Amino acid sequence: EAGVTQFPSHSVIEKGQTVTLRCDPISGHDNLYWYRRVMGKEIKFLLHFVKESKQDESGMPNNRFLAERTGGTYSTLKVQPAELEDSGVYFCASSQTVNNEQFFGPGTRLTVL
């Protein structure tokens, strides 16, 4: 069974540009989470989807971040326009139910210059 995959693995963009990160969860997992680790600090929760609905988006930093999960399968996280402080590693995770183990993808390393 394939694990959680993320694309791209690395992205380097300039301030003001737009970047879209993609996450493909494990098939059949209704719950999908986005997290971010900035500058070697703690990994912080961004948002949680249950199928295609946003269950909790309390961790989204501001309105430059837009997450979608059309059809309840893969998810995208768009940053527009990107700022320097958005640099970090963005992790996606999925789980069957909210109380089940979350399986993480390898992350996307975003660098904003």
Place this chain on the structure above:
Amino acid sequence: GDSVTQMEGPVTLSEEAFLTINCTYTATGYPSLFWYVQYPGEGLQLLLKATKADDKGSNKGFEATYRKETTSFHLEKGSVQVSDSAVYFCALSGGVRADSWGKLQFGAGTQVVVTP
């Protein structure tokens, strides 16, 4: 709000040494506690977990005990190997607040380097 504090790294050890990584938490109610590990170039993997007070999680020679009286979940391994070199994250989820269910609250991570 909920928070997790873990010791800063890097922690450098020789092979076969004893490893302890301290983790304490602040949370309302009875959260579940986790240790995740990130090996170089890979994603986070669940290492072990404990869901109630006095539970001991164990895996791959690592152990951690859920101590509610000290709000701690310290990770230990009796004899580390070079292959244990990784970043270790303590995390919690759940508690009495329904909006805490599911999402994980992580510590800052501790890098462990094991030398031959």
